[in-house]
Amino acid sequence: MVKKSTKIYIVGAGISGLVAAKTLEAQGYCPVLLETTDAAGGRVKTDIAxxxxxxxxxxxxxxxxxxxxxxxxxxxxxxxxxxxxxxxFKEGKTQRIGDPLRDISALFPTIFSSIGSLSDKIKIFTLTQTLKNKSIDEIFASAEISTLNYLKNYGFSDRIIENFFRPFFTGIFLEEELRTPSRMFEFVFKMFGEGYATLPENGIGAISEQLANQLKNSEIKFGHRVSKISSNKIHLENGEVLQSDAILVTTPITIETGEHDLNNLGWKSCDNLYFTVEKKTFDEGIIGLVADKDAFTNNLYYPFDQTVSGDPILSVTIVKNHTLNEKDLVETVSSELLKHCKIATKSFLRKYTIKQALPDIDNLKKELSPNKIKVSENVYVAGDYVLNGSLNAAMASGESAAIKLMEEL
Ligand SMILES: Cc1cc2nc3c(=O)[nH]c(=O)nc-3n(C[C@H](O)[C@H](O)[C@H](O)COP(=O)(O)OP(=O)(O)OC[C@H]3O[C@@H](n4cnc5c(N)ncnc54)[C@H](O)[C@@H]3O)c2cc1C
Structure with a gap:
């Protein structure tokens, strides 16, 4: 088969679709990405104003x-x-917990904080070491229990769970009960232990931009919503039908019918509010957590080097399910920030509500077995929802689906 004229369509230009295209291009293929929105990157987006x-x-x-x-x-x-x-931030007190091995300034605050017992702090250290020696393959082959039970079984006290693990991992898993499978906890904890949480200078969307800019022989067709696929046909919402040699789908579809169905899957959501504040109350590069179970505010940070008319910007994440309208949410969060964190907001800038932020799934995987990647004749699946909700999984799934597709061609 002549690679350049092989018609490969990728449904979705999110991170998994972009990595799939990059992998196909590297072997001489020229895929076409069909993207319903007007931008590449899917859930990884940044607005510039x-x-x-x-x-x-x-x-x-x-x-x-x-x-x-x-x-x-x-x-x-x-x-x-x-x-x-x-x-x-808890009950009017501010305490710091850190990794003294990588940031010496965290040594004393961590030792003397009342966030957990000394035994808890030693356990954080031993867990970090244990997970350093556990491979990602081993992690995703381990039995799955809830993160909460995992922490309890490991011997962490209720105090450190409530003061640190619950707020910290609520912000990561986008759910408050810590019911997310322990495989994800181990994977994320290992990744935190072996590297840093980072953000590109131009925002998280720079990742999408960089991946899209690497594509030289792919075409992205924006505003193209796929409604149904079969082995060699793609039906677009506008009635157009495209013939294809292979289809790589990065968004949930019902295999039997080939119909696109985002709502078939459970999703975790969040709100993200941006404010200006009078002054920074803590340094950039530190994530603040509100460890009060009733608070709407989960985490906050000052985005690096971002100001509006000289006023620093604060980003606040809300994970709690709620029915508040924008005005009430902004008021509630502003008063919480003052009460718990002693932060006076100056003006409200904008709100993002992300209803389908992370797939709510279990039986989390590092990779799909090849026979699960090909779901029917000429149709291959990728996307974080087939593995676990992370950028790593989105990339891994896109790459392995592209490889499987090329093997079959
Ligand atoms: C608020 C939030 C916080 C997160 N936090 C983290 C984090 O800290 N660390 C981390 O690693 N990950 C995090 N993630 C997860 C990470 O962003 C995702 O795992 C990843 O972006 C998923 O990429 P994807 O390509 O699998 O899916 P998507 O980004 O959903 O891409 C799918 C693409 O398909 C398009 N599409 C959908 N339906 C159709 C259709 N019918 N026709 C054509 N196109 C269609 C969509 O528009 C989209 O562009 C977070 C996500 C969110 C939203």
């Missing part, structure tokens, strides 16, 4: 992700690093 970068939801690139190391150029992304650990 008056020189300020607004990420669509707070997310971080963990520099230790093996797939990110393979597909991204960190130097060109100009990554800003967060300090390991967090600043915890």
């Amino acid at each position: 008056n020189g300020v970068f607004f990420d669509h939801g707070f997310q971080v690139l963990l520099s230790a992700y093996p797939q990110a190391q393979k597909h991204l150029n960190y130097t060109n992304l100009k990554l800003n690093r967060f300090k390991p650990g967090a600043l915890i």
Whole structure:
């Protein structure tokens, strides 16, 4: 088969679709990406307004992700690093927990904080070491229990779970009960231990931009919504039908009918509010957590080098399910920030509500077995939802689906 004229369509130009295209291009193929929106990157997006970068939801690139190391150029992304650990706000007190081995300034605050017992702090250290020696393959082959039970079984006290693990991992898993499978906890904890949480200088969307810019022989057709696929046909919502030799789908479809169905899957959501504040109350590069179960505010940070008319910007994430309208949410969060964190907001800038932020799935995987990647004749699947909700998984799934597709061609 002549590679250049082989008609390969990729449904979705999110991170998995972009990596799939990059992998296909590397072997001489010229895929076409069909993307329903007007931009590449899917859930990894940043708006720019008056020189300020607004990420669509707070997310971080963990520099230790093996797939990110393979597909991204960190130097060109100009990554800003967060300090390991967090600043915890609880009952009017502010305490710091950190990794003294990588940031010596965290040594005393960590030892003397009342966030957990000394035994808890030693256990954090031993868990970090244990997971350093456990491979990612082993992690995803381990039995799955809830993260909460995992932490309890490991012997962590309720105090450190409530003061640190629950707020920290609520922000990562986008759910408050810590019911997310322990495989994800181990994977994320390992990644935090082996690298840094980072953000590109131009916001998280710079990752999408970098991947899209690497494509030289692919075409992205924006505003093309796929409604149904069969073995060699793609039906677009506008009635057009495209003939194809192979289809790589990066968004949930019902295999039997070939119909696109995003709602078939459970999703976790969040709100992200941006404010200006009078002054920074803690350093950039530190993630603040509100460890009060009733608070709407989960985490907050000052985006690196971002100001509006000289006022610093604060990004706040809300994970709690709620029915508040924008005005009430902004008021509630502003008063929480004052009460728990002693932060006075000056003006509200914008809100992003991301209803389908992370897939709510279990039986999390590092990779799909090849016979699960090909779901029917000429149809291959990728996307974080087939593995686990992370940038690493999106990239891994896109790459392996492209490889499987090429093998079959
Ligand atoms: C708020 C938030 C916080 C997160 N935090 C982190 C984090 O800290 N670290 C981390 O590693 N990951 C995080 N993630 C997860 C990470 O962003 C995702 O795992 C990853 O972006 C998924 O990429 P994807 O290509 O699998 O899916 P998507 O990004 O969903 O891409 C699918 C693409 O398909 C398009 N599409 C959908 N339906 C159709 C159709 N019918 N026809 C054509 N095109 C279609 C969509 O528009 C989209 O562009 C977070 C995500 C969010 C939203």
